Amino acid sequence: MSETNRRIRLASRPVGVPQPEDFIHDDAPIGSPGEGEVLLRTRYLSLDPYMRGRLSDAKSYAKPVEVGDVIVGATVSEVVESNSAEFSAGQTVLSYGGWQSYSVEPAAHLRLLDPEAAPVTTALGVLGMPGFTAYSGLLEIGRPQAGETVAVAAATGPVGSAVGQIAKVKGCTTVGIAGGPEKVAYLEELGFDVALDHRGDDLRGALKQAVPQGIDVYFENVSGPVWDAVLPRLNTFARVPVCGLAAGYNATEAPAGPDRSAGLMRNILTKSLLLRGFIQTEFVESMFSDFLRDMGQWVREGKVKYREDITEGIDNAPQTFVGMLEGKNFGKTIIQVGE
Structure with missing residues (x-):
C-alpha cells in the first residue's frame, strides 16, 4: 500500500482555547492487523465537546490523551484488511480510530453498519x-x-x-x-x-x-x-x-x-x-438496543430530524473543533476524511 497514515496528535495540553500549536500534523506508515484485528480506512470522524476534557490531564471519567498520541474520536470506517472472521474487506463499521486516516482496531470493538438502512454518518450522530x-x-x-x-x-x-x-x-x-x-x-x-x-x-x-x-x-x-x-x-x-x-x-x-x-x-x-x-x-447494556429500535423508527417516520455540519479534510479538524466549542457549528460536527 503506497499511501501513508495522516494523523493529528496532541503536541501540548491546551490552556484555554486550543491553539494551532497544540496539534501535530504528520504522516506515519499504515499498520497491519494482528490476530483478531482489522485495518480500517477512516471515512468520517466525529468531533464532540467531550474531547476537550480528554486533552486536559484533569481528573475525569476517562483517561486523558497523552501528549504525543493521536487524538481520540469515533469514526465511520471502511474495512481494508481483516484478520477476524467477523468482518471482511469493503464493509463499513463504526469504530474509534481517532484523528487519523487509517487505524488498526480489535474486531470486538467494532459495530457493522448497513448503508442501506441509514446514511452511515448517522452512526456518529442521531443514531450514535x-x-x-x-x-x-x-x-x-x-x-x-x-x-x-x-x-x-x-x-x-x-x-x-x-x-x-x-x-x-x-x-x-x-x-x-x-x-x-x-x-x-x-x-x-x-x-x-x-x-x-x-x-x-x-x-x-x-x-x-x-x-x-x-x-x-x-x-x-x-x-x-x-x-x-x-x-x-x-x-x-x-x-x-x-x-x-x-x-x-x-x-x-x-x-x-x-x-x-x-x-x-x-x-x-x-x-x-x-x-x-x-x-x-452506563446505560448501554440496559438501553442501547431499545434506542436503536426507537430512534431508528422515529427517524424513519420523520418524528426526529437531524442536521449534520460536515467539513472536508482531516487537517481541518483542529480549527473545526475549536469552532464547535465556540458554537460555530450547526448540527452534528463531522470531518469527512476519505471518500
Missing part, C-alpha cells in the same frame, strides 16, 4: 453516541411525562435537538435554547414549542414570559449563564440530567462573581430537585 446520550439521559433521568415542560440548551446540536424531539414524541411542551436567530429559526422548524436565543438581552425574563408554568425537566448541556436563567424556573420535583458543561470547557479559572452554591443548594432542598450527572456508557 449523541442520540443515545439524549435518549438515555432524558428517559432514564429526566423521565418526562405527557403534559410536562422539557427545556434543553445547545438545542440545535446533536444531543439537544434529539432531546427536544424525543420529549415532543412523549407528549411534552418543549423549550429549546440556542445561540443566534438562524438557530432559533431551526428550532421552530424542528417543532419546538418555544425557541429562545441565549444571546438576547434577558434570557431569564424571556423564559419567565414563555413558560409561566415553569420547567419540569431541564437537560443540561452548557451550564453558565443559561443555567442561571433556568434555575429560577424549575418546578418542584424537577429533574436535571447533567450531560455537559460546555460554557466552561475552555475556562482557565473559576467564574467571577459571588459564590452561588448556597442558593443552588437552597433550591435543591426547597424544590426537591433531582440533579444527576451521567455518562451515556
Whole structure:
C-alpha cells in the first residue's frame, strides 16, 4: 500500500482555547492487523465537546490523551484488511480510530453498519453516541411525562435537538435554547414549542414570559449563564440530567462573581430537585438496543430530524473543533476524511 497514515496528535495540553500549536500534523506508515484485528480506512470522524476534557490531564471519567498520541474520536470506517472472521474487506463499521486516516482496531470493538438502512454518518450522530446520550439521559433521568415542560440548551446540536424531539414524541411542551436567530429559526422548524436565543438581552425574563408554568425537566448541556436563567424556573420535583458543561470547557479559572452554591443548594432542598450527572456508557447494556429500535423508527417516520455540519479534510479538524466549542457549528460536527 503506497499511501501513508495522516494523523493529528496532541503536541501540548491546551490552556484555554486550543491553539494551532497544540496539534501535530504528520504522516506515519499504515499498520497491519494482528490476530483478531482489522485495518480500517477512516471515512468520517466525529468531533464532540467531550474531547476537550480528554486533552486536559484533569481528573475525569476517562483517561486523558497523552501528549504525543493521536487524538481520540469515533469514526465511520471502511474495512481494508481483516484478520477476524467477523468482518471482511469493503464493509463499513463504526469504530474509534481517532484523528487519523487509517487505524488498526480489535474486531470486538467494532459495530457493522448497513448503508442501506441509514446514511452511515448517522452512526456518529442521531443514531450514535449523541442520540443515545439524549435518549438515555432524558428517559432514564429526566423521565418526562405527557403534559410536562422539557427545556434543553445547545438545542440545535446533536444531543439537544434529539432531546427536544424525543420529549415532543412523549407528549411534552418543549423549550429549546440556542445561540443566534438562524438557530432559533431551526428550532421552530424542528417543532419546538418555544425557541429562545441565549444571546438576547434577558434570557431569564424571556423564559419567565414563555413558560409561566415553569420547567419540569431541564437537560443540561452548557451550564453558565443559561443555567442561571433556568434555575429560577424549575418546578418542584424537577429533574436535571447533567450531560455537559460546555460554557466552561475552555475556562482557565473559576467564574467571577459571588459564590452561588448556597442558593443552588437552597433550591435543591426547597424544590426537591433531582440533579444527576451521567455518562451515556452506563446505560448501554440496559438501553442501547431499545434506542436503536426507537430512534431508528422515529427517524424513519420523520418524528426526529437531524442536521449534520460536515467539513472536508482531516487537517481541518483542529480549527473545526475549536469552532464547535465556540458554537460555530450547526448540527452534528463531522470531518469527512476519505471518500
